[in-house]
Amino acid sequence: MIVVLGSASMDLTTYVAVAPALGETVMxxxxxxxxxxxxxxxxxxxxxxxxxxxxxxxxxDDSFGEPVRRTLAESGVDVAGLRTVPGPTxxxxxxxxxxxxxxIVVVPSANATITGTEEGDAERIAAADFLLLQLEAPMAAAIAGAEVARANGTKVVLTPAPTQDLPDALLSNVDIIVPNEHEARALSGVDDLDKTxxxxxxxxPVAVVTLGEQGCLYAARGEEQVRVPAFAVTAVDTTAAGDTFxxxxxxxxxxxxxxxxxLTWASAAAALAVQRPGASSSMPERAEIEALVAGEEEGRR
Structure with a gap:
C-alpha cells in the first residue's frame, strides 16, 4: 500500500517553439x-x-476540483482522504x-490548507508500506505525515521539490530522498555530485538522484553506488517525469x-511519460512499463 500526501492541482499548459524571455511575448x-x-x-x-x-x-470547490478528483479515482487512487475546501483548486x-x-509557476490555493494530518489520515499512513511526500503543500503537513509514518514503520520517500530548506524535523524521518540533479545541488550548496x-x-539513509538523459544514481549508507542508464527516447514534454519515476x-x-x-522499472515509466504531452495524461500503465523493460533486456542480449 502506498499513501501520497501532497498537492492536487490543475495544470494549465501552453506549448511553444521557444519559451519567452522576461518581457517577451511569443505565439x-x-x-x-x-x-x-x-x-x-x-x-x-x-x-x-x-x-x-x-x-x-x-x-x-471550483470547476477544477471535481475533474482533478475524478482523474485520480479513474486511475485507481483511493480519494477518501482528498478533501474539498472552499475556494480555488x-x-x-x-x-x-x-x-x-x-x-512552471505553481499557485497552491487549496493545497495551502494542508497544514497537518486530519481524521483518518494517521490510520491511512500507518497501514501503508510507503508514504510519498513532496513540497507543493505546506512543510508542516510533510513533517506531520513523516512523523506518523516513522512511528508506525512506514517508509518515507521525499521528493524535495520545489527546492527549499529542509528542517531536521522532516529529514530525520525520511528513508529515501529522490531529487533531480539540480535540486540535489541546490540543497547541498555544492556543484560536485560526489560531495552532494x-x-x-x-x-x-538512501538517496536516488535522477540525472535526466544520464539516467539515475542510487546511493545508500555503507553500500556501493549504483548508476542505471536512461532509456534512449525523444522527449516531447518532461512535465511530471520525476513524479512518474x-x-x-x-x-x-x-x-x-x-x-x-x-530503478530500471522507474526509469522505463519516466521514459514513456516524457514521450507524451501533459502530466497525469502522460503516465504509463503497468503493461507498457513491462513491455519497455522487456524490450530493452532483449536488445542487450
Missing part, C-alpha cells in the same frame, strides 16, 4: 488543461504502475518548448524488486 501553438500537482501525479503514476494507492490532500502554469523543456551525495547521505519506484520497491531492477 503558442496549443493549450491543454490536465489534472496534475506533484502529489496527484505520484499517486496516479503509482496506481497505473500497479500499486494500491491512497491520496491525502485538498482540492477547491491549486494550479500550475506551465510553458513547454519544442525540446520538451518546461518552466555525501551531503544527502549525512541526512538520510517516484511513483513507479515506490511500486517496484514495494514488490521487493532488487535495486537495479527497481
Amino acid at each position: 503558442g501553438r496549443e493549450f491543454r488543461t490536465v489534472p496534475g500537482g506533484k502529489g496527484a501525479n505520484q499517486a496516479i503514476a503509482a496506481a497505473r504502475a500497479g500499486g494500491s494507492v491512497a491520496m491525502i490532500g485538498a482540492v477547491g 491549486g494550479t500550475a502554469h506551465i510553458v513547454v518548448d519544442d525540446d520538451g523543456g518546461n518552466s 551525495i555525501e551531503w544527502l547521505l549525512d541526512r538520510v 517516484v511513483g513507479a519506484l515506490a511500486v517496484a520497491l514495494g514488490e521487493a524488486k532488487p535495486v537495479v531492477e527497481a
